[in-house]
Amino acid sequence: MTAAPIPRQPSQPSERSGGTASPDITPVFALKELVARLHREQNKIQDLLSSLGFALRSFNNLNQFLELTPLIASRVTDADGGALVLFKPNGQMRLERLHCQDTNQCQDIRKALEAATRQMTASAPTSGKTVAPAQSLTTALDHQVSQSLGANVQLFGTAILVKNAERGRLYVFSRDSEYSWTETRQKLVRLVADQTAVAIENDELTVELRKKERLDRELEIGAEIQLQLLPRSCPNIEGIELAARCQTASRVGGDYYDFIPTNYDQIRPRKTGRNEAGRWSLTIGDVMGKGVPAGLIMTMLRGMLRAEVLNGHSPAQILQHLNHVMYSDLENSNRFVTLFYSEYDVTTRTLSYSNAAHNPPLLWQAATGSIKRLDTLGMLIGLDMDTQYHDAQVQLHPGDTIIYYTDGFTDAANQGGDRFDEENLTRVFDWACQNHYTPQQIQDHLFEQVQQFVGADHRTDDDMTLIVMQIKPDGAIAN
Structure with missing residues (x-):
């Protein structure tokens, strides 16, 4: 976009005295346009996060909220997609939700992620009592997901922490070779992960409350x-x-x-009514x-x-x-x-x-x-x-x-x-x-x-x- 030149007054001293022309002010307008674009991006991020916060307050169904998690995470970071992997109480890892901007590539990404989680589940302990895998396993999961998606994918993953226990991983990815995971983008993904953790904890508390209500009854x-x-x-x-x-x-x-x-x-009593x-x-x-x-x-x-x-x-x-x-x-x-x-x-x-x-x-x-x-x-x-x-x-x-x-x-x-x-x-x-x-x-x-x-x-x-x-x-x- 080219900015229109600012009209100059004929009484400018430079014109009367034959001085040099004013410097090119087009970069000023480019700067203004950049600030405006950043402002629009900021508003978009705020709107998306506000929508996620509203969903957290209003949704009674955890599955409805989890549908938004990878979608919001990818949009606030301008990435190609996102994936939510949850850890089950029996030690299994499961791809819970997936969002891709390019639906044609979504099936291939899904297969890659499901293969990674299956492989990690097979190598996890089989005690049946583990709620969250060990740190070494989550690190291995990140590596496995990165390998499954390919070297050309820019990947970032963060933990879903519920009461200081890791209950899943939120991944966001981009196929753009020039895409970089800045500190701001990482913070945004972590913010979405934190809200997801709150939703999971709220759902578990609701289940416990219902059990308590049934027991009370x-x-x-x-x-x-x-x-x-x-x-x-x-x-x-x-x-x-x-x-x-x-x-x-x-x-x-x-x-x-x-x-x-x-x-x-x-x-x-008999008809006599006597108590014998x-x-x-x-x-x-x-x-x-x-x-x-x-x-x-x-x-x-x-x-x-x-x-x-x-x-x-x-x-x-x-x-x-x-x-x-x-x-x-x-x-x-x-x-x-x-x-x-x-x-x-x-x-x-x-x-x-x-x-x-x-x-x-x-x-x-x-x-x-x-x-x-x-x-x-x-x-x-x-x-x-x-x-x-x-x-x-x-x-x-x-x-x-x-x-x-x-x-x-x-x-x-x-x-x-x-x-x-x-x-x-x-x-x-x-x-x-x-x-x-x-x-x-x-x-x-x-x-x-x-x-x-x-x-x-x-x-x-x-x-x-x-x-x-x-x-x-x-x-x-x-x-």
């Missing part, structure tokens, strides 16, 4: 099911008053408690561990125990049968169950019980103001197929109060690492009984004392379950 469903399996309220049993509460450390817990009528007539046996089972258990696995075992335990109770066996026999039936499943899962099983006879006010290594319930005896531990020998369910369980009985009287609890109470720890332990629980329980607390008041008091011990702003690390049973002072004995 499954946990919510599990918690809802578990809540429905636990008693919604305490039954109205003649002559006693009950209170119960289960507080899980996570959404799904491994604690279990239940109130089960011991014969079919109580489940489905007048016996109820009160049980509490703890599956070792927390979360969904413990919750599933607790659900299995509940179904088996409810079926077993109706067979009319003694507490020790019921634990024996449960241990035999559940042993293989618990052994395979490396989990065990502690369980305290008891049956209360309304007519005689007798509590029969057997213990499978659970925390022994505490009995506060109103007549003496003393506390007794209700315990028998027996190992955890699922630990030993041949373990033996034993029966025991205790006679209850008006005013007597029993608490069934899980180790979430005694294992609750404060900021200094001290545990609440059984001694503190016994002391707090005794104080509540001495002050004539009702079962509901005793329950609330015990939970409050543990919370104060661990700290108002802290949660306990284990599930906490409590049953409070109190013999009514004026309770009438059924005929």
